[in-house]
Amino acid sequence: MTATLPETAHEQTDKPDRYARLIQPTRVHGSLYTDPEIFAEELERIWYRTWVYVGHVSEVPEPGDYVRKNIGPQDVVMTRDRDGEVHLLLNRCAHRGNLVCDAPSGNSNSFRCPYHGWTYRNNGDLLGYPYNKGYGGKGKLALGLGRVPRVASHQGFVFGSFAPGGPTLAEHLGAAAGELDRLARLSPEGEVELTAGWLKHRTRANWKLLAENETDGYHPQFVHGSIFSVTGSPIGALYSDNSTAVTRDLGGGHSENDLRPEFRHFAEPMRWFGTTEDRVPQYVARMRELHGPAAEEILIEGSPHVMIFPNLFIAEIQLFVIQPLSVGECVQHSTAVQFKGAPELNRRMVSQCVGSVGPAGMLLADDTEMYERNQRGVALREPEWLDIRRGVERERTDDNGFRIGTATDETGMRGFWSHYRSLMEADK
Amino acid sequence: MTAPATTHETSVDLRQVEQFLYREARYADEHDYDAWEALWTDDALYWVPAGAPEGDPVQQMSVISDNRSRIATRLKQLRTGKRYAQSPPSHLRRIVSNVEILDDEGGEPGDLTVGANFVLVESRERGNEMWAGRTTYRLRLVDGQLRLAYKKVVLVDHDRALPTLSFLI
Ligand code: FES
Numbered sequence: 332m333t334a335t336l337p338e339t340a341h342e343q344t345d346k347p348d349r350y351a352r353l354i355q356p357t358r359v360h361g362s363l364y365t366d367p368e369i370f371a372e373e374l375e376r377i378w379y380r381t382w383v384y385v386g387h388v389s390e391v392p393e394p395g396d397y398v399r400k401n402i403g404p405q406d407v408v409m410t411r412d413r414d415g416e417v418h419l420l421l422n423r424c425a426h427r428g429n430l431v432c433d434a435p436s437g438n439s440n441s442f443r444c445p446y447h448g449w450t451y452r453n454n455g456d457l458l459g460y461p462y463n464k465g466y467g468g469k470g471k472l473a474l475g476l477g478r479v480p481r482v483a484s485h486q487g488f489v490f491g492s493f494a495p496g497g498p499t500l501a502e503h504l505g506a507a508a509g510e511l512d513r514l515a516r517l518s519p520e521g522e523v524e525l526t527a528g529w530l531k532h533r534t535r536a537n538w539k540l541l542a543e544n545e546t547d548g549y550h551p552q553f554v555h556g557s558i559f560s561v562t563g564s565p566i567g568a569l570y571s572d573n574s575t576a577v578t579r580d581l582g583g584g585h586s587e588n589d590l591r592p593e594f595r596h597f598a599e600p601m602r603w604f605g606t607t608e609d610r611v612p613q614y615v616a617r618m619r620e621l622h623g624p625a626a627e628e629i630l631i632e633g634s635p636h637v638m639i640f641p642n643l644f645i646a647e648i649q650l651f652v653i654q655p656l657s658v659g660e661c662v663q664h665s666t667a668v669q670f671k672g673a674p675e676l677n678r679r680m681v682s683q684c685v686g687s688v689g690p691a692g693m694l695l696a697d698d699t700e701m702y703e704r705n706q707r708g709v710a711l712r713e714p715e716w717l718d719i720r721r722g723v724e725r726e727r728t729d730d731n732g733f734r735i736g737t738a739t740d741e742t743g744m745r746g747f748w749s750h751y752r753s754l755m756e757a758d759k
Numbered sequence: 760m761t762a763p764a765t766t767h768e769t770s771v772d773l774r775q776v777e778q779f780l781y782r783e784a785r786y787a788d789e790h791d792y793d794a795w796e797a798l799w800t801d802d803a804l805y806w807v808p809a810g811a812p813e814g815d816p817v818q819q820m821s822v823i824s825d826n827r828s829r830i831a832t833r834l835k836q837l838r839t840g841k842r843y844a845q846s847p848p849s850h851l852r853r854i855v856s857n858v859e860i861l862d863d864e865g866g867e868p869g870d871l872t873v874g875a876n877f878v879l880v881e882s883r884e885r886g887n888e889m890w891a892g893r894t895t896y897r898l899r900l901v902d903g904q905l906r907l908a909y910k911k912v913v914l915v916d917h918d919r920a921l922p923t924l925s926f927l928i
């Protein structure tokens with residue numbers, strides 16, 4: 332018995348192979364959610380290194396547009412310069428470090444620091460500084476706003492990486508890129524827009540509890556049973572023992588609940604959105620006109636339910652961004668997906684999304700209650716570990732070489748942890 | 760008071776309005792969902808904007824944007840006892856003050872627009888939260904009784920990250 336007792340968290344975190352000890356194939360240690368040192372290391376090895384989702388090009392459609400965003404606790408300004416290029420700038424003055432940009436969004440070709448009046452172009456270049464003789468004249472300082480050195484996008488989703496080198500965005504996204512493509516093809520114009528505004532939900536829990544939950548198909552029947560029962564929602568059945576949906580480890584820490592087997596079985600256009608085609612006739616007609624017979628597959632299979640490591644989650648019509656602030660606190664940013672050229676559908680997506688997500692959402696407030704309870708639970712001393720073995724014995728490899736489990740299996744979590752561990756152990 | 764009021768000067772005085780607002784606040788504080796629900800008219804809008812308080816609840820995300828049927832759904836979910844974000848329920852007490860009858864042409868003819876401020880303390884195991892904001896109500900006389908047609912709550916924190924808001928605000 333004593334041989335199987337885990338060592339205490341303290342002993343483990345002092346050893347060089349600590350992540351191998353804390354992250355095992357079918358269990359992970361509670362200290363991963365509560366240790367501030369581990370959080371500090373996550374910032375360096377994950378949030379300030381790998382590709383992180385920041386914003387969408389539709390939030391800065393015109394030259395001069397800017398919007399305040401973030402990478403973890405870092406305050407980032409996403410701008411579009413006069414040539415149309417998108418930049419991710421750190422909101423920090425090169426003089427004495429004051430915050431430069433106050434407004435949540437706007438249009439301006441330059442930013443002026445309120446402290447001593449230094450000005451910057453919206454690509455981060457220093458434009459000027461008052462009383463310039465103190466610096467020997469104009470144009471003497473090779474300074475500028477901080478920048479996220481690598482910026483890249485896929486389907487308009489803009490990602491940033493603080494690492495000057497490393498895997499490309501395409502390599503980071505891997506198979507998850509196809510899920511963004513699947514989302515975009517639901518737009519008659521092939522473009523997603525994130526223009527409905529954001530809800531910001533403060534959550535007293537470690538960010539990984541959220542990331543793991545996003546494709547946890549085991550919890551919906553329980554956590555969301557109250558809303559499923561009063562609305563007669565068919566969603567619960569998608570995550571039951573009888574469901575033909577699968578949980579897929581997409582590699583790179585990304586995972587999905589692939590609900591298409593269920594939707595194909597019913598073969599009803601728009602069922603994925605919980606409606607029927609006669610409720611959105613203009614949209615359906617437009618898609619059929621554009622895609623011909625191929626429209627049926629698009630309209631039946633619908634939108635993905637995918638977690639893109641480490642912070643972007645798309646649940647059909649709802650989009651979430653996870654922002655960690657400290658080991659025990661994060662913010663969930665949420666909005667309704669909007670499809671360019673589909674006003675009829677867009678209004679419905681906003682309405683449905685408002686009912687579901689955010690601080691008062693009839694779904695997400697209950698998920699968030701679980702995150703916060705969980706955070707208090709994992710701080711207790713025993714039994715130390717969180718179990719992630721569900722479905723490990725029945726896991727299979729699909730035709731494309733991805734690990735898949737049933738709708739309620741913890742396949743996605745195991746994929747998340749294996750990638751997390753590889754990042755935390757890199758270059759040691 | 761047999762006929763519906765046509766203008767607010769005629770039939771409802773500030774005292775009656777205040778009594779109505781205090782009652783509505785008490786039902787919400789005490790989770791008396793049946794009594795609270797019965798205050799609403801069929802064309803109800805219960806709205807807590809996010810971001811810009813003058814946004815459009817149809818095209819923009821709101822914290823809450825409930826018509827009468829969604830109010831019913833929200834309350835049904837609460838009554839299951841398995842709305843975990845509100846199970847166990849928060850302990851709540853709010854102060855409603857600065858009540859003013861406002862000039863406003865919104866709503867149905869004869870609707871009375873009332874503004875008020877509030878401060879609310881929420882206590883639950885997670886910790887205490889202080890909520891505050893400005894509420895705009897539209898009240899209507901129906902069969903001699905005041906009813907609630909519209910309630911818009913602009914939180915002072917409307918543009919900040921908010922904790923879970925699972926009680927009736
Ligand atoms: S800190 Fe910005 S100008 Fe001095």
Ligand SMILES: [Fe+2]
Nearest residue numbers: 550551554698
């Ligand atoms: Fe959930």
